[in-house]
Amino acid sequence: MTGKRGYHHGNLRQALVDAALSLIETKGPEGFTLSEAAKTAGVTPAAVYRHFEGKDDLIAEAALQGFEIFADLMEYAFDTGGPSALSRFEATGRAYLAFARKHPGHYQAMFESGVNVNRTSALAGAAARSRSVVEKAAERLSDAIPEAKRPPPSMVSAHIWAMSHGVVELYARGNAGTRGPFEPEELLEAGVGIYLRGLGLIPPDR
Template sequence: MPKKRGYHHGNLRQALVEAALQLIEAKGPTGFTLSEAAKEAGVTPAAVYRHFEGREDLIAEAARQGYEIFADLMQYAYETGQPSALAAFEATGRAYLAFARKYPGHYIAMFESGISVNRTPELATVAARARAVLETAASDLSQHIPAEKRPPASMFSAHIWAMSHGVVELFARNSPGTQSPFSPEDLLESGIGIYLRGLGLIKPDK
């Protein structure tokens, strides 16, 4: 019989989010129903509708909470990576990998569920906060490039975000048939290095 996690102490909304996260990990974002989430939380299906209008609203809340964790991790990585702008920038990339590994349910809800970051103002705000950390790191790193040749920080950071996401999807989440002889961290670090050398932000290898 499922445990009524959260229900006994009055936090049914969070219990449902945690149930959804477990189901997302096990079945994917479209592989479960609200009734299954209710059963996992130990309540009746009708109780779910006191907090969420449907499954997408429940997943959106899981994504919002994920972005809160993600933004905090990115900010911490950026701050502790100082005083070097390069070290701070590389630390944000590693934080992306670490988040995907430690919070797979949140990661899937955020990036693989099809839920728009603009679904709610709260979700949009926290997603923007996460992006802003990487944009700040990119801006810091590119300050010595002449302004007329400097890539926009939003484009620069988007490229690294896309690279990080690709490494996670292909090599950090045990996708079948995509084994690599290199660790995801090494793949990301070398990829970032090639990108930054192309921009003239770090010296080429001799």
């Protein structure tokens, strides 16, 4: 019923995205059909094709909206993360976990659906904007390393991104069977701390 009202008001496209996000949260990106998305939105399957070429196109739109939210959140975390490069860097890590928890449908569409971020220029741009925040945080932090020993900011950000993604996948999904003795935030903070100590960016006794 809600989906049909949205359609009559010209919001069918967003109603379908919202339906897809709901289905992704419960079934995963591969666990639903385009017909199910249409039914959840309250329209016929044929109506979907007025806005999307197929399921991948629908998921790509959900991913695009997710990356836009994600990039805004990461930028806010960096801008308000504190007075030091280290505190801003750590704030972006916490923002990553917060986004994954608050927007699980978007997160899966972005990182687990198999949809190529270069599918559209808008999707590629939104994904690049979110990566650029982490790279900027890494670059500011890496300024303390002598240039000859300084790893590329893109490498540092890729390492932290991979660590954050691993913590989300293994420990931040809310699955009791994968819960460890530590909170995801504690795991990420400890992992980042070990990594940064290895680069000489924080003292061993911190």
